[in-house]
Amino acid sequence: MLSMKNISKSFATDNVVTHALREINLDLNEGDFVSVTGPSGSGKTTFLNIAGLLEQSSSGEYWLDGEDIAKLNDAGRSRMRNQKIGFIFQSFNLIPDLNLFDNVDVPLRYRGFNASERKKRIEHHLDQVGLASRMKHLPSQLSGGQQQRVAIARALATSPRFLLADEPTGNLDSQMAQSVMSLLEDINKGGTTILMVTHDPSLAARAKRQIFIKDGRVTELTQKNQNNLHLVNGE
Template sequence: MTKQLIKLRAINKSYQNGDQELRVLKDIDLEVEEGEFLAIMGPSGSGKSTLMNIIGLLDRSTTGNYWLEDQEVSQLSEKKLAQVRNDQIGFVFQQFFLLAKLNALQNVELPLIYAGLPAAKRKELAKQLLEKVKLSERMTHLPSELSGGQKQRVAIARALVNSPAIILADEPTGALDTKTGQQIMDLLTNLNREGKTIIMVTHEPEIAAYASRTIVLRDGVITEDKRKGGS
């Protein structure tokens, strides 16, 4: 039986702009099951990045409830949120966010430092993940010595190193050429086949096509929710 990983109920997000309230998300209801590959699409300003940030516990909703693996996370303290985020969510961003003075291996080790793992165990796990993304020859290279695609592979290895329940990918191919972008999407697809739940923000239909399910946001509302081979 498929396990429900995420449940959002009546999620609203508003910002105050002077005298006016700007509603970015409006009564969002969303469920994501274990092993899904979900693409979030929508025009600029539709709320897709805001929704991603709330799912990733980088931002809080104004109102509404969020359950992550049966834990209600909406009201957790910042310290507890950071712990849940580090344990259960891996992040892949368009701009990679690798630390320039650390080599590939050290960048992948970072989440394990926060998790309190001993140095030898950290290094071994980081090596395994870099081998998994086919970067064993680049472990000691700094980000400045890596191509865009190689940087994104390091970022994916870093996202996987804590064995999170969910990988969040925000425009993962946005800074890459078409061929390299396809290679990164093939890697994410393989991870999904291995059982990883992937939630991805993209504005490109050809990238969304890799996902098994696509939702479309417009003006802060989910207007479409389609699964491959179904409605």
């Protein structure tokens, strides 16, 4: 469903050019659950943002669901993002003065679903993350783990085929991190393709595939040799 060929991304600031990504090649199949690890500043967020059509690459080819992303204009990329991709962030990014119901409603209103369809989806997905009884609560009345569950419900409400998570457990204690990870595993079993950046090696190891980014280059850990970190196409 996703194919990147020689994807590079550079940022030019104050006469300094940062090569955030260097000629990345990656194919993702429908139903994959891929974890992304690597040192701080290695390009993980840049990679996720390009995959999620939040940023454009400087060069290379990116195909998503049979579409050549380079051929889409801003509106085309937004349309694809809204229809196919859900995002979860480390800091949850909930709207503080909206209750849970209204937070999950935001992307649904944006997509133009009618009121009864929105209500059905909101209730279904809050139930899925175990928070149906809290619909009228504000985010500040929940724990961090619960807030991240709301963010997951919001990401799933539009039925994306592809879920991108940037350090989704980064602000959570280990018990809450485990429960969010279990929820992501269930979502993946339901057919949603997941790409997750994490700092936690034990969570990364639970994904079906593991990729490692260092200095803007991607290497994939093979299934067989995950324990000794053998690199497929690595340095």
